[in-house]
Amino acid sequence: QVQLVESGGGLVQPGGSLRLSCAASGVILSINIMGWYRQAPGKQRELVATISSGGASNYVDSVKGRFTISRDNARNTVYLQMNSLKPEDTAVYYCKRVQAGREYWGKGTLVTVSS
Numbered sequence: 389q390v391q392l393v394e395s396g397g398g399l400v401q402p403g404g405s406l407r408l409s410c411a412a413s414g415v416i417l418s419i420n421i422m423g424w425y426r427q428a429p430g431k432q433r434e435l436v437a438t439i440s441s442g443g444a445s446n447y448v449d450s451v452k453g454r455f456t457i458s459r460d461n462a463r464n465t466v467y468l469q470m471n472s473l474k475p476e477d478t479a480v481y482y483c484k485r486v487q488a489g490r491e492y493w494g495k496g497t498l499v500t501v502s503s
Contacts, residue, residue, distance in 0.1 A: 390414040390492040392483045397497030400473055404501070408468040410483030410494055420487035422459060422466040426479035426499075433482065439466060451477075473501045 396408040408424065423438035437457040439445045445457050456469040466483065478501045483494040 390416065390485055390487070390490075392485055392492055392494035394481065394483045394494045394497040397481060397499045399500045399502065401503050402473060402475060402501055404473050405469070405471045406473065406499060408470070408481055408483075408497060408499075410466045410468075412464040412466075412485055412492075416464050417487040418461075420485055422486075423484045424457065424466070424468045425482045425484055426477075427482070427496075428476075428479040431479075436481070437468065470499070473499075475501050477501050 391413050392410055394408060394410045396406060398406060400406050418441060420441050421438055424436040425433050426436050427433040435448055436451055437445060437447045437455060439457045439459050447455060454472045459466045478499060480496040480498050482496045485492045
């Protein structure tokens, strides 16, 4: 079993920045993929970014050039640096980990971009 705990959400003005963190604990395997997803009110959950245990990353087009995903394997933690935030980035952001064919999700952290 794996537990994921997100942190770092909050209220930020348009153009501002936030950094989300997701710490994994439990049965940690070295081969894995971690990612961030988000769900805005009334919309389906969507992929934001993923990063493999080797560091290969992938982003949805709407955040390319503004968001950066990174990870610290020693701390079993993944980060999402979000810059130039827009009101349309407002959502609950969820962390996901995939290892040994199983998916694990965090409970989410709310990001609100508003003036």
